[in-house]
Amino acid sequence: MRMAFYGSSLLSCYWNGAATYYRGLLRALAAKGYDITFYEPDVYGRQDRRDIEPPQWCSVVVYDGTVAALKAVAGKAGEAEIVIKASGVGFEDDLLLQEVMNAARPEALKIFWDVDAPATLADLKTSPEHPLRRSLAGLDLVLTYGGGDPVVDTYRAFGAADCVPIYNALDPETHYPVAPDNRFAADLGFLGNRLPDREARVEEFFLDPAATLTALKFLLGGAGWQDKPMTANVNYIGHVSTRDHNVFNVTPKAILNVSRSSMASNGFSPATRVFEAAGAGACLITDDWLGIELFLKPGEEVLVARDGRDVREILTALTCEKAARIGKQARARIIQEHTYQHRATQVDRIIRICSRNLEAAQ
Template sequence: MSESLNIAFFGSSLVSSYWNGAATYYRGIVHALHRRGHRVTFFEPDAFERQQHRDIEDPDWARVVVYPGEGEDGVSAALEQARGADVVVKASGVGVFDALLEREVLALRSPETAVVFWDVDAPATLERITEDPADPFRALIPRYDLVLTYGGGPPVVNAYRGFAARDCIPVYNALDPATHHPVSAEQRFAADLGFLGNRLPDREARVDRFFFEAARRAPDQRFLLGGSGWDDTVPENVRLLGHVSTRDHNALNCSVRMVLNVNRESMARFGWSPPTRVFEAAGAGACLIVDAWDGIEEFLEPGREVLVAHNGEEIAEYLKSIDPEHARQIGERARQRLLADQTYAHRALEVERLLLAKTPVTA
């Protein structure tokens, strides 16, 4: 057993997936680190009604500290609580106090404390700071001991190193088989194609191009759309679900014939960015269709373990040509592939190695 790390983690939310697509990623990583013997305190703001839309209670595998989403006293107190940790992590996209946290966590850095920036939306961050030479985060990047990213592959690594990051390592999404696994189908989610995703500016056009276009081309097929922000101006064969709790993700993934994932524009452009939905769906044994992006073959084999589409027309063709049994076989091959080498247990070993290399700990 390796040394036990005391990790202070500032992120959007561990307990709520409401307007927070990174929730299952955080849970997978943090839970797996706990199983490795590390102690994580997760600091999250009371913002965007996430605390009113919790998916889980405070887990026994992490300490959760919720601080006020308004006024700086609460976040300042949280930073003080984090002082003395072996590792302090600032994740991107907390939603409030991001600039303050990016700056102030560096004040906690010492010979005994490593400070890590963990970017859960690296393509968007890099495009933002590239377009704005005055963005204050640019000057902070070289001061972090390490930059970890949710994905992005070589383009993201090279871009961060171009901004003088000491090092940049992708830690991809993965499967938590205890959380995402096959369950019985439920009639309330019966459909031919399901898609989960909040309505966001750099996703909306791609959802229209892939999901809504497929619905328009296959009027005899049934489509489910889950996520916040969508209104009723959708094709008649699309049923809106609104926010779908993570508690229902397995049931949805196991009830539809196929599951679609559509990356946001920036993530598709950079590639190597499989979102949590990919691992959730494949982990449940769903037949997954993804929009085409570079690097997918490093995670699942196109045609055998995942279906790749360049537009809604190709998705409509899959719906016409892939029967339920064929879909089941594709989904099961994907599930077995992820169980073999892409679980959060695998990712935690990698994160542990990286963090121990940056800290003089020993406890």
């Protein structure tokens, strides 16, 4: 089946946390026989910072950040049996949704894929006239990056025909154990861009422990932190290309996951870094959020911190032997249950059921 997928970027992870998610899922779907074209706008300097070239398993169309170019690529939706508009494309999202769904054939399966459901739903709750809210009745399905029952129930209440979470996962061919590199030596590493609803939590779970554990080394990667006050034991290295994610994850004694505020309060929203770190065999320390046991077992496959004090206590007691054991057990669990092959099987099943139901109703 031909799939037209309109998203932020497949080729660049620069200010684009969904890149790993898109790559893993679409690659696995292509292996199941889907003919996929991914449409992404040339915005935010992402094309100048590509970390992969167009892959063989998916056609990629990059269009100018203009309304005329947007309308031209939106018209291509009429050539596909499955039409997907993702959230957070980054250029005229509301117009793109309208144009893509107008161009889609009546018999095509029309899907909205929300890669930031808590934030999207917060907007819908405060804006009854939001274009997405008005469009839900014309869509066949909403898929989400995560969120669990709270997100599913809210989307259905807003008029979605159905909503299914498709969680992040691991692509074992891109994230795996490698040899450590002294460039990334640290006791605790954190990789994440500076975002308004994450910054205070990074202060609490990462920068504050660093300020008190002055004998330990901390490694900070991600865009936007260059003017953030931090102690001398924090090594800030800026944006980290995906080609260095494995070595970033395996070199420090432990890797920290800090959820954005909306994701943490909603729960059931594991970030890509959780699976990247586990896939590399890293010892992961994560902030506490509802649903983590669905993915990793606390105390054995992941260490859970409720606040910065917990982070300090975990780091102080953590031995290299324990860190290695947790990393090994985490990788085994993720490989067994949470790869993108698992997620693609789920998506394929959902698409086929929805397509059959759509055919029967026409």
